[in-house]
Amino acid sequence: MLLAAAVSLLLVLAIVLGSRGLRDFDSALIPYTVATVFLAFGVTYRYLMWISTPAAWRLFRQGLRTAFSWENFRRAPGSLPKMAATYLGFQRFLGARSHARWIAHQAMFWGCLLAVAITFPLTWGWFTFTASSAAGPGYEMRVWGFKVLGFSSSSPFGWAMYHGLDLAAVLVIGGVGYFLWRRTRDRAATTGQRFGYDFLPLLALLTIAVTGLLLTFSEICLHGGGYEFLAVIHMVSVVFTLVYLPFGKFFHIVQRPAAVGMQLFKHRSRAQGEELFACSRCGEPIDTAPYVENLRGTMRDLKLGFDQWAEYCPRCKRVLRGGAYLQHVKRGFR
Amino acid sequence: MMGRTLFIDPGRCIGCQACVSGCRECDSHRGKSMIHLDYPDEGSSVASLPSVCMHCEDPVAPCAEVCPAEAILITPDGVVQEADPTRCIGCSNCVNACPFGIPKIDLAAKLQLKCNLCYDRTSIGLAPMCATVCPTGALFYGTLEELQAERPGVDVSNWFEFGDVQITTGVAMVVPADRTRQPVPGGLPTLPLVQVDGRDVSNAGGQP
Numbered sequence: 001m002l003l004a005a006a007v008s009l010l011l012v013l014a015i016v017l018g019s020r021g022l023r024d025f026d027s028a029l030i031p032y033t034v035a036t037v038f039l040a041f042g043v044t045y046r047y048l049m050w051i052s053t054p055a056a057w058r059l060f061r062q063g064l065r066t067a068f069s070w071e072n073f074r075r076a077p078g079s080l081p082k083m084a085a086t087y088l089g090f091q092r093f094l095g096a097r098s099h100a101r102w103i104a105h106q107a108m109f110w111g112c113l114l115a116v117a118i119t120f121p122l123t124w125g126w127f128t129f130t131a132s133s134a135a136g137p138g139y140e141m142r143v144w145g146f147k148v149l150g151f152s153s154s155s156p157f158g159w160a161m162y163h164g165l166d167l168a169a170v171l172v173i174g175g176v177g178y179f180l181w182r183r184t185r186d187r188a189a190t191t192g193q194r195f196g197y198d199f200l201p202l203l204a205l206l207t208i209a210v211t212g213l214l215l216t217f218s219e220i221c222l223h224g225g226g227y228e229f230l231a232v233i234h235m236v237s238v239v240f241t242l243v244y245l246p247f248g249k250f251f252h253i254v255q256r257p258a259a260v261g262m263q264l265f266k267h268r269s270r271a272q273g274e275e276l277f278a279c280s281r282c283g284e285p286i287d288t289a290p291y292v293e294n295l296r297g298t299m300r301d302l303k304l305g306f307d308q309w310a311e312y313c314p315r316c317k318r319v320l321r322g323g324a325y326l327q328h329v330k331r332g333f334r
Numbered sequence: 335m336m337g338r339t340l341f342i343d344p345g346r347c348i349g350c351q352a353c354v355s356g357c358r359e360c361d362s363h364r365g366k367s368m369i370h371l372d373y374p375d376e377g378s379s380v381a382s383l384p385s386v387c388m389h390c391e392d393p394v395a396p397c398a399e400v401c402p403a404e405a406i407l408i409t410p411d412g413v414v415q416e417a418d419p420t421r422c423i424g425c426s427n428c429v430n431a432c433p434f435g436i437p438k439i440d441l442a443a444k445l446q447l448k449c450n451l452c453y454d455r456t457s458i459g460l461a462p463m464c465a466t467v468c469p470t471g472a473l474f475y476g477t478l479e480e481l482q483a484e485r486p487g488v489d490v491s492n493w494f495e496f497g498d499v500q501i502t503t504g505v506a507m508v509v510p511a512d513r514t515r516q517p518v519p520g521g522l523p524t525l526p527l528v529q530v531d532g533r534d535v536s537n538a539g540g541q542p
Contacts, residue, residue, distance in 0.1 A: 055402040055427060096442035097419065187361035191454040192407075192415055252420045255403055259423035259444060262402075287426060295400065295427055302399050305499035309522050310430050315372065317435030320521030322344065322374025322383035328519050329509055330345050 004045035011040045019125025020145045031235050032123040035242040042246035043254055050255070054301035058294055063261015066268050079267060083260045093259075100178065108175030108205070115168040166216050169209035176206045201249045207237040266291055279313035281320070286313055336506060340451065340465060340475050341490055342384060343508035347472035349373065349382030356467035360452060368416075368449040369464050370436070384473060386464065387436045387449035388494075389414045389504030396501075397428035397437055397448070405446070412504045413453055417446035433496050433520055451505070481508075489514045496520035 015033065019025040025033075051060045066072055067080055086092050091109065094102040121127040121143070128145075132138035137153045141161070151158050160167070180202050182189050193199070211234035218227045244250065269288035270276075276285035277292040286292060292310055299307035309317065349371060357367040370385040390396060395414045398406035405421035406428065408414050417428070424444030428437045437448040452462035456475075460466075465475035474481055482488060492506040495517035507518055 050404065053402075053404070055400050056404075059402040059425065093424070093442065093444040096440065097445060187454055188363060191362045191450070192409065192457075249420060255421060256423070258403060259425075262423055262425045286430060291426075292430070295430055298400050298427065299396075299431055302396075304393060304396050304399065304431070306433055306496040306520075306522065309433055309496060312435075314429060314432065314435030314437075315370075317433065317521065318370055318372045318383065318385050319374045320523065321385075321434065321519075322372055322381065322521070324519035324521040325344055325383070325507070326374055326379075326381055329507075329513060 001045060003048060004041045007044040008037050008041040011037055015124045015126075018121075018144050022125065024128045024142075024145065025125035026122070029123040031239055032119070035239040036120060036123060039242045039245060042243070046246040046251060047254055050251075055298045056258070058298050058301070059258060059262055059265070062265045062290075062294055063258060066264045067261055069268075072264065072268060076267075079264060080260070083263055083267075084257075087260050087263070088256060101182070104175040104178035106175075107171045108179070111168045111171030111175065111209075112205070114171070115165055118164050118168070163216070165212055169212045172205055172209040173213075176202050176209070180206070197249050201241075201244070204237055204241045204244065208234065208241060211237060265294075277311075279316055280311040281316040282313060284313050284315075286311075336478065336492060336504060338456075338475070338477050339389075340386060340462060340473060340505045341478075341481050341508055342386070342505065343472050343474070343488075344381065344383045345472075345508070346470045347371075347382045347384055348470055349380065350469065352467045352469060353384050353464035353473055356463040357449075360454075360463045362450075362452075362454045363416075363447065366447060368438070368447060384464070384468075385434060385436060386462075386473075386505060387414060387451065388434050388492075388501075389451065390433075390501055391492075391504055392502045397432050400427040400431040402427060409453070411457075413451050413456070414448075414504075415453065416448040416450050419445055422446050433494070433501060433522075478506075487511055491518050493517040494520045496522045497524065 015025070015037075016022060051057050072079065091102065091105060094105050126144055128142045130140050130142065132140050132150060137158070138150060139153050139158065139161075140147050140150045142148065151161065153162070180199075183193060183198060183202070184190070189198075211230050214230050215227065215234060218225055218230055241250075245253070266288050269290050274289060277287060277289040278285055296307040296310050299305075299310065312320070351371055353369050354367045354371055357363075357369045358365060360368075368386070372383050372385065373381065374383055375381050389412060391412060393399065395406060395408050398408060398414060401417070402425060403417075403421045403423050405417040405423075406414060407418060422445050424439060424441060424446070426439050426446075428446055428448070429439050437446050439446055452460075452464075455462060461475035462473075465473040468474075471484075474484075478490060481490065488508055489511040490506040491509045491514055492503045494501045494503065500517055501520070509518060
């Protein structure tokens with residue numbers, strides 16, 4: 001709790017410093033800023049709660065130790081960035097689940113990422129856009145008060161800069177549309193689904209994206225008609241999503257890097273040519289020896305009491321159980 | 335005691351693989367079977383053992399406990415669900431910790447696959463696919479009373495023993511009526527194995 005509060009305070013400090021003592025801070029965006037501060041608190045708190053469970057804590061330590069070990073940098077300097085790109089950026093594992101899901105998730109992911117990259121620094125007062133001359137059309141983009149680029153607002157680049165959130169909304173609507181369709185049609189998705197966990201995040205993203213696009217529509221086509229109402233709906237949906245993020249389905253965004261740590265932890269043993277741990281009965285490889293030891297440690301932490309069983313492959317466990325049933329329970333089974 | 339659940343009677347299993355095929359047809363995991371069919375005494379007898387998730391109740395779902403991503407959900411009716419695809423990181427902890435050897439892993443998809451007692455069917459009162467297609471009743475879905483009405487003198491046990499540890503499960507196995515006071519052996523060898531099928535395995539466990 002204290003650490004989570006410290007992270008939130010750090011963010012507030014960064015906002016004050018980054019907006020040059022609040023000179024560049026846009027007070028109209030205060031609800032968004034408050035939501036991001038709460039997000040920092042919620043994510044830190046939930047993350048700490050998560051990694052304090054025995055299984056996650058062991059994996060967290062092993063993953064971190066491997067990812068930032070000198071051994072890893074020396075032997076395979078490209079493995080961390082490569083795995084981060086394939087697992088977290090391009091999410092290739094989703095392609096193995098379904099190509100359609102991969103495309104939809106990529107659209108949603110990059111759309112959200114683009115929106116976050118634009119809006120978070122804006123709400124913190126880190127980005128400012130100022131006219132370079134009174135006559136226009138030159139504009140300057142400043143980060144923390146320093147000019148980083150100048151562009152013409154009437155150029156294609158200028159158009160893209162001012163419509164970045166519209167582009168993000170189109171990507172998000174495409175992805176969310178597919179997932180909503182899947183949640184109503186695909187038995188794999190509908191089995192055991194829950195409204196709060198599975199539908200609510202999709203509906204929240206859809207509301208944000210649609211109201212965001214409607215704001216642009218109102219500005220261009222309706223001369224601002226309904227703008228204030230739309231702005232309130234948009235703000236409420238964004239604030240809700242940010243507050244919900246640490247506690248619902250969106251928490252997987254924070255959890256997913258564990259896949260990289262886990263993979264590096266296994267990859268290190270394989271790269272070093274260590275022998276794989278073999279099943280005590282059939283001799284088939286189970287996994288890397290450090291991984292099996294880590295799992296046995298987790299089982300001992302949890303007082304499961306049968307960690308020795310992890311030395312057998314799943315098939316041998318079933319065969320041995322069948323053999324014991326044959327021998328001790330129902331001899332007629334033969 | 336247990337309500338409507340699956341009862342497994344290996345003595346009735348003829349190893350026909352109908353359950354494996356039926357499971358593969360299930361709409362919620364098309365083309366992939368979640369049931370295992372093993373031959374524990376292959377070469378010497380025709381005995382076969384169908385294995386589904388036993389839905390461990392005490393300790394509750396070791397697979398979920400060892401999951402570092404909190405991906406395995408247990409529904410209020412005691413069904414241990416397959417890993418949530420959003421959260422599963424494909425670490426295989428559940429695969430290697432499960433005392434019954436049930437979960438599988440798709441390493442490319444970074445996803446665990448496991449029997450969920452055909453939750454799409456059982457949650458609306460239908461029998462799981464495997465029990466529906468089993469021609470001999472080795473897999474029976476219903477209540478204990480329904481089972482005993484069909485098979486007088488039969489009893490079941492959901493109490494398993496792995497070394498010093500005892501586990502109770504949501505799914506049960508058929509046992510002789512005089513054996514309900516003892517746990518069903520889980521098969522964990524009490525002494526290290528030295529020979530399997532004439533092959534020396536005394537040095538196994540770490541060396542393939």
